[in-house]
Amino acid sequence: MEGARVTASTSRMSLDSALTALARRRAEQVVVSTMTALAPWRERAGTDRDLVCVGFMGGASSLGLGVALARPDVPVWIIDGDGSLAMQLGSLITIAHAAPRRFLHVVMHNGVYDTSGAQPLPAEGAVSFAGLAGAAGYARAVRFDNAESFDAALDELLEVDGPVLAELMTEATGAAYRVNPPPDAKPTPVLAQTWPRVARALA
Amino acid sequence: MPLAESIPAPALLDALRAAGVTDVVAVPDTHQRTLIELLQADPDIRFIQTTTEDEAIALAAGLVVGGRRPLVQIQHAGMYASVNNLRGVAIDGGFPLVLLIGLLGRDPRKPPRENFDSMVRYAEPLLDALEVPHVLLDGPADLPRLAEAARLAAARSGPVAVFVGMTTA
Numbered sequence A: 001m002e003g004a005r006v007t008a009s010t011s012r013m014s015l016d017s018a019l020t021a022l023a024r025r026r027a028e029q030v031v032v033s034t035m036t037a038l039a040p041w042r043e044r045a046g047t048d049r050d051l052v053c054v055g056f057m058g059g060a061s062s063l064g065l066g067v068a069l070a071r072p073d074v075p076v077w078i079i080d081g082d083g084s085l086a087m088q089l090g091s092l093i094t095i096a097h098a099a100p101r102r103f104l105h106v107v108m109h110n111g112v113y114d115t116s117g118a119q120p121l122p123a124e125g126a127v128s129f130a131g132l133a134g135a136a137g138y139a140r141a142v143r144f145d146n147a148e149s150f151d152a153a154l155d156e157l158l159e160v161d162g163p164v165l166a167e168l169m170t171e172a173t174g175a176a177y178r179v180n181p182p183p184d185a186k187p188t189p190v191l192a193q194t195w196p197r198v199a200r201a202l203a
Numbered sequence B: 001m002p003l004a005e006s007i008p009a010p011a012l013l014d015a016l017r018a019a020g021v022t023d024v025v026a027v028p029d030t031h032q033r034t035l036i037e038l039l040q041a042d043p044d045i046r047f048i049q050t051t052t053e054d055e056a057i058a059l060a061a062g063l064v065v066g067g068r069r070p071l072v073q074i075q076h077a078g079m080y081a082s083v084n085n086l087r088g089v090a091i092d093g094g095f096p097l098v099l100l101i102g103l104l105g106r107d108p109r110k111p112p113r114e115n116f117d118s119m120v121r122y123a124e125p126l127l128d129a130l131e132v133p134h135v136l137l138d139g140p141a142d143l144p145r146l147a148e149a150a151r152l153a154a155a156r157s158g159p160v161a162v163f164v165g166m167t168t169a
Helices: A015-023 A034-046 A061-071 A082-087 A090-098 A129-136 A146-155 A188-202 B009-018 B030-043 B053-065 B075-079 B083-093 B124-128 B144-156
Strands: A030-034 A048-055 A078-083 A103-109 A138-143 A166-167 B021-028 B046-049 B070-075 B097-103 B135-139 B160-165
Touching: A015 B075, A030 A034, A030 A061, A034 A048, A034 A078, A034 A103, A034 B075, A048 A061, A048 A188, A061 A078, A061 A090, A061 A103, A061 A146, A061 B053, A078 A082, A082 A103, A090 A129, A090 B046, A090 B053, A103 A129, A129 A138, A129 A166, A129 B021, A138 A146, A138 A188, A146 A166, A188 B053, A188 B083, B009 B030, B009 B144, B021 B030, B030 B070, B030 B097, B030 B135, B053 B070, B053 B075, B053 B083, B070 B075, B075 B083, B075 B097, B075 B124, B097 B144, B124 B160, B135 B144, B144 B160
Parallel strands: A030 A048, A030 A078, A078 A103, A103 A166, A138 A166, B021 B046, B021 B070, B070 B097, B097 B160, B135 B160
Antiparallel strands: none
């Protein structure tokens, strides 16, 4: 374990620039995205290998770990949120122990619960998700505060044999949760729409 | 009729095989301790341990996406803790998952919902509220219900619970 490299940080990158770096490398990976990153990611880089985590905050990385353990030949990326991961911190231990070999866990650390009104994350300014992942046993865990350094390091991170966590210090988007009008007919939940497509793509 | 005092873990493991289970995703359960010991040493069924039960449900769903046939093994207290992922992943996602749930502390002389222990008493009513089918293993003779539960989960594209009403031995 190379451990976490964490430095004090006040500067932040835009969510858009962080996603751009990832989108440039999008190929055959299964990607699980959640929260404010979900819609812009799917717009710019969505494929039939995208899974979504909506309505079960904190579950993105566990869902992706299952795919990774079923199909170790397929790279899996998680585009997680800081508030989401905080709800399931134990998943860091599970992932480190399971040690999927091609597993990139990106955490968008904007420091707030963006969609619910930008309330601050508990311990914001002190907590380090890279530090937590490194202590849990991830093969590599690194914090980035600008998109250029993340972009420059990403190819090498994708070659690491074992789970990697990239904590990206991002700006809040101000994107409020959109409440849709009640449907007239029972809708099919988005996860039920997407996972069979991913399963077919992997079959 | 006297009640069986336990369910033999080797027979339960055979029932998992008969149900086509490839992976068991679990949080340790005192009630099913002997089965866990067998699973940890089993060369065919992969045993994956998580830190929480909602993690176990999401991880098992991911295994399904990747073509595996997992089973989630937890305790009743963990079932209560996992309700949001049971709803948001297993039910809303339409995942054919079997949950093997230990009823630790159950008085076997009574049906679960007549037990004094709240963890036992509310287990079946909770799943009724969530419209999740469930069956009870009250002894070795009930073990074929596990394969039936797996078939039902596949047919309804959703979770089915199997309560382990006796300690495994």
